[in-house]
Amino acid sequence: xxAAAFVARDPAYASRIRASFARQGAMALIGAEIVxxxxxxxxxxxxxxxxxxxxxxxxxAGIVATLVDSAGGYAGFTLFPADSSVLTVxxxxxxxxxxxxxxxxxxxxxxxxxxxxxxxxxxVRAEKVGKRTLVALxxxxxIVLHGKADA
Amino acid sequence: xxAAAFVARDPAYASRIRASFARQGAMALIGAEIVxxxxxxxxxxxxxxxxxxxxxxxxxAGIVATLVDSAGGYAGFTLFPADSSVLTVxxxxxxxxxxxxxxxxxxxxxxxxxxxxxxxxxxVRAEKVGKRTLVALxxxxxIVLHGKADA
Amino acid sequence: xxAAAFVARDPAYASRIRASFARQGAMALIGAEIVxxxxxxxxxxxxxxxxxxxxxxxxxAGIVATLVDSAGGYAGFTLFPADSSVLTVxxxxxxxxxxxxxxxxxxxxxxxxxxxxxxxxxxVRAEKVGKRTLVALxxxxxIVLHGKADA
Amino acid sequence: xxAAAFVARDPAYASRIRASFARQGAMALIGAEIVxxxxxxxxxxxxxxxxxxxxxxxxxAGIVATLVDSAGGYAGFTLFPADSSVLTVxxxxxxxxxxxxxxxxxxxxxxxxxxxxxxxxxxVRAEKVGKRTLVALxxxxxIVLHGKADA
Numbered sequence: 001x002x003a004a005a006f007v008a009r010d011p012a013y014a015s016r017i018r019a020s021f022a023r024q025g026a027m028a029l030i031g032a033e034i035v036x037x038x039x040x041x042x043x044x045x046x047x048x049x050x051x052x053x054x055x056x057x058x059x060x061a062g063i064v065a066t067l068v069d070s071a072g073g074y075a076g077f078t079l080f081p082a083d084s085s086v087l088t089v090x091x092x093x094x095x096x097x098x099x100x101x102x103x104x105x106x107x108x109x110x111x112x113x114x115x116x117x118x119x120x121x122x123x124v125r126a127e128k129v130g131k132r133t134l135v136a137l138x139x140x141x142x143i144v145l146h147g148k149a150d151a
Numbered sequence: 152x153x154a155a156a157f158v159a160r161d162p163a164y165a166s167r168i169r170a171s172f173a174r175q176g177a178m179a180l181i182g183a184e185i186v187x188x189x190x191x192x193x194x195x196x197x198x199x200x201x202x203x204x205x206x207x208x209x210x211x212a213g214i215v216a217t218l219v220d221s222a223g224g225y226a227g228f229t230l231f232p233a234d235s236s237v238l239t240v241x242x243x244x245x246x247x248x249x250x251x252x253x254x255x256x257x258x259x260x261x262x263x264x265x266x267x268x269x270x271x272x273x274x275v276r277a278e279k280v281g282k283r284t285l286v287a288l289x290x291x292x293x294i295v296l297h298g299k300a301d302a
Numbered sequence: 303x304x305a306a307a308f309v310a311r312d313p314a315y316a317s318r319i320r321a322s323f324a325r326q327g328a329m330a331l332i333g334a335e336i337v338x339x340x341x342x343x344x345x346x347x348x349x350x351x352x353x354x355x356x357x358x359x360x361x362x363a364g365i366v367a368t369l370v371d372s373a374g375g376y377a378g379f380t381l382f383p384a385d386s387s388v389l390t391v392x393x394x395x396x397x398x399x400x401x402x403x404x405x406x407x408x409x410x411x412x413x414x415x416x417x418x419x420x421x422x423x424x425x426v427r428a429e430k431v432g433k434r435t436l437v438a439l440x441x442x443x444x445i446v447l448h449g450k451a452d453a
Numbered sequence: 454x455x456a457a458a459f460v461a462r463d464p465a466y467a468s469r470i471r472a473s474f475a476r477q478g479a480m481a482l483i484g485a486e487i488v489x490x491x492x493x494x495x496x497x498x499x500x501x502x503x504x505x506x507x508x509x510x511x512x513x514a515g516i517v518a519t520l521v522d523s524a525g526g527y528a529g530f531t532l533f534p535a536d537s538s539v540l541t542v543x544x545x546x547x548x549x550x551x552x553x554x555x556x557x558x559x560x561x562x563x564x565x566x567x568x569x570x571x572x573x574x575x576x577v578r579a580e581k582v583g584k585r586t587l588v589a590l591x592x593x594x595x596i597v598l599h600g601k602a603d604a
Contacts, residue, residue, distance in 0.1 A: 025204040026211035029180065053176040055301055060177035061239045062217020069213045070205075088212045089419060090443055092243035092394055092545040092592055094572050096565045111590055112549045116418065117391060117445070119547050119590060121574075137564055137572060139545055139592045141392055141443060143419070150206055240570060241594055243394040243441055243545055245421050247414045262439055263398045267569070268542060268596070270396050270439065272423075288413055288421060290394055290441045292543055292594060294570070327506040328513035331482065355478040357603055362479035363541045364519020371515045390514045394545035452508055 006040035006110060010082040017042070017074050020150045027070065030063055034074070040110035042074035048100050048126075059099035064124055064136050067106035068093065072120035072140040075108030077150075079118070085150040089117070091140035099135040101128030108140075118142040157191035157261060161233040164190070168225050171301045178221065181214055185225070191261035193225035199251050199277075210250035215275055215287050218257035219244065223271035223291040226259030228301075230269070236301040240268070242291035250286045252279030259291075269293040308342035308412060312384040315341070319376050322452045329372065332365055336376070342412035344376035350402050350428075361401035366426055366438050369408035370395065374422035374442040377410030379452075381420070387452040391419070393442035401437040403430030410442075420444040459493035459563060463535040466492070470527050473603045480523065483516055487527070493563035495527035501553050501579075512552035517577055517589050520559035521546065525573035525593040528561030530603075532571070538603040542570070544593035552588040554581030561593075571595040 010016060014037050021027055021034055027044075030052060036043035044067050046052070046059075054060040069091055077086045105125050112119040122138035161167060165188050172178055172185055178195075181203060187194035195218050197203070197210075205211040220242055228237045256276050263270040273289035312318060316339050323329055323336055329346075332354060338345035346369050348354070348361075356362040371393055379388045407427050414421040424440035463469060467490050474480055474487055480497075483505060489496035497520050499505070499512075507513040522544055530539045558578050565572040575591035 020206045023206040024211065025201040026214055029202045050176040051180045055171045055174040056236070060175065060217060060221075061242075062213060062220045063177055065216040065220070065244075066211060066213020069216070070211075085207070088246050090243065090245040090392065091212075092241065093216075094241040094565075094592060094594065095239050096572055112547075112587065119549055121590065121592075134565065137574065137592060139547060139574075139590060141547065241543065245414075245441060245443065247421055263396075263436065270398055272439065272441075285414065288423065288441060290396060290423075290439060292396065322508045325508040326513065327503040328516055331504045352478040353482045357473045357476040358538070362477065362519060362523075363544075364515060364522045365479055367518040367522070367546075368513060368515020371518070372513075387509070390548050392545065392547040393514075394543065395518075396543040397541050 006079055006113065008039040008078050013078045016082065017077055026066060030066060032067060035105065037078065039078050040075055042071045042078065043105055043107045044071045045103055045105045048104055059104055061095050064099050065093050067104065068108065068122040068124050068136060068138045071106040071108030072122045072138060073142060075110050075120050076118040076142040079110060079113045080144055083147055083149045085145045085148045087143050087145060089141040089143050091138055094137045096137060097133050097135045099126050101126040103127040116144055118144060157230055157264065159190040159229050164229045167233065168228055177217060181217060183218060186256065188229065190229050191226055193222045193229065194256055194258045195222045196254055196256045198254055210255055212246050215250050216244050218255065219259065219273040219275050219287060219289045222257040222259030223273045223289060224293060226261050226271050227269040227293040230261060230264045231295055234298055234300045236296045236299045238294050238296060240292040240294050242289055245288045247288060248284050248286045250277050252277040254278040267295055269295060308381055308415065310341040310380050315380045318384065319379055328368060332368060334369060337407065339380065341380050342377055344373045344380065345407055345409045346373045347405055347407045349405055361406055363397050366401050367395050369406065370410065370424040370426050370438060370440045373408040373410030374424045374440060375444060377412050377422050378420040378444040381412060381415045382446055385449055385451045387447045387450045389445050389447060391443040391445050393440055396439045398439060399435050399437045401428050403428040405429040418446055420446060459532055459566065461492040461531050466531045469535065470530055479519060483519060485520060488558065490531065492531050493528055495524045495531065496558055496560045497524045498556055498558045500556055512557055514548050517552050518546050520557065521561065521575040521577050521589060521591045522593065524559040524561035525575045525591060526595060528563050528573050529571040529595040532563060532566045533597055536600055536602045538598045538601045540596050540598060542594040542596050544591055547590045549590060550586050550588045552579050554579040556580040569597055571597060
């Protein structure tokens with residue numbers, strides 16, 4: 001899929017998203033941070049550690065889901081008007097490889113920005129001594145709540 | 152769907168699952184606990200609190216996913232032989248209502264227990280002053296790793 | 303999941319749905335027919351035959367999807383107002399067993415009837431000399447198009 | 454996602470897939486044909502016509518699913534050994550725009566070729582007087598049946 005060139009309607013989208021992200025207790029709990037933002041795109045990273053692990057020591061599929069659901073949601077949110085907010089309708093996640101390493105990066109990409117529904121896809125990669133491995137693949141549906149500012 | 156009556160091959164399945172659950176840093180991090188276990192069934196609960204919230208104060212979709220992915224995984228694991236472990240291949244989650252309240256309970260149900268792949272479905276309910284609301288619906292594929300004990 | 307008791311807003315929902323079904327060329331092509339309708343519920347059946355088969359002789363996963371996507375869509379449509387129509391936003395389908403036999407029956411059940419989005423789940427069973435086997439499991443999101451009558 | 458360069462283990466993969474495709478009654482019924490094949494890739498096309506339509510005249514979501522499920526399945530199958538066959542474990546499909554026009558082309562891409570499970574994604578485009586519109590997005594899990602030749 002060729003990367004679409006999207007234009008943000010709200011020029012202040014980045015500060016609006018960083019403020020929204022800062023209100024998420026879950027992002028602080030898992031130690032996630034936004035590492036990149038562009039119209040239709042968001043990347044969120046976390047450092048794997050025992051508190052995020054499942055029973056074999058890898059990052060839990062649900063934590064991977066938390067990262068990439070947020071990356072997809074904020075990718076969509078970059079394109080929304082200022083007085084709106086975003087909710088996840090649903091997502092589907094395939095786990096492709098054990099999630100561990102030095103850093104886990106989830107990327108969300110807008111595929112189809114509709115007025116009411118926005119479709120995104122997501123990819124999560126594990127970085128380990130310079131090598132990057134695709135560990136998860138997501139497809140997601142978001143809903144735009146018009147007239148309901150996020151804050 | 153009528154609830155199938157499943158029989159556990161490993162009579163010690165409950166202690167095996169509780170030990171596996173105790174090795175999950177992510178379950179401790181979010182404060183989750185197993186509240187019910189039966190062959191083909193697992194229920195996991197958490198108390199909503201600001202550390203689990205997304206930007207509007209509800210429990211984050213990813214935390215809901217973490218709960219119900221685990222409930223589905225352990226529902227499947229109840230039916231596995233003792234020397235095996237379980238991995239999530241994929242899941243799909245619909246978010247139906249804001250997740251808040253006094254307690255969030257995720258239930259996993261085995262639908263089809265194959266030798267290699269196990270299909271489950273999951274439901275998450277929010278309990279608020281005695282009222283229960285369905286907040287999420289999941290469909291999940293697990294893979295059985297034979298000959299690889301979980302511990 | 304306990305079956306919810308739904309009430310249809312349009313008392314003529316059954317004739318509206320049968321007329322809509324009759325406009326579907328794809329339903330005629332595969333030989334599908336509605337075998338049951340109730341508020342929040344629809345069942346559609348087809349007789350397996352070589353024209354519906356994949357390479358091993360079983361009914362093609364896409365034909366199974368066609369049946370259960372329609373059953374879910376019309377299950378939702380039973381609850382819509384008369385001047386609306388329905389579109390599938392997305393669905394996820396697990397194939398559990400080979401689809402063959404004397405008859406294939408897909409059932410759609412409304413789980414959550416929202417004003418804009420309706421969530422359903424679906425089950426497909428194969429009937430073979432009196433025995434019924436669950437062959438597929440679906441989870442689906444529909445969107446209500448208000449003010450756009452189906453015909 | 455950068456396109457991975459895959460190598461087919463069976464040099465005769467194309468003729469093996471065309472023979473498998475020819476055994477599918479469902480592909481003949483809907484008038485589908487393979488329009489491209491490469492290691493890890495398959496494209497299948499169909500011409501929209503009333504027999505494939507849902508109630509509004511667009512190609513039925515289930516027919517779109519049939520195309521892209523097959524494209525994903527054969528994309529995976531290009532990489533399998535000669536004495537194996539392929540089954541769809543599950544797929545998830547988002548419908549993005551009405552499917553009509555002169556031609557509908559479904560493409561399947563292998564994302565992760567495992568020994569037992571293969572993950573693909575798919576895209577469906579409608580072509581109308583030279584313009585191409587993305588109408589559906591898929592994510593799919595396949596299982597390799599080793600030692601069971603397709604024919």
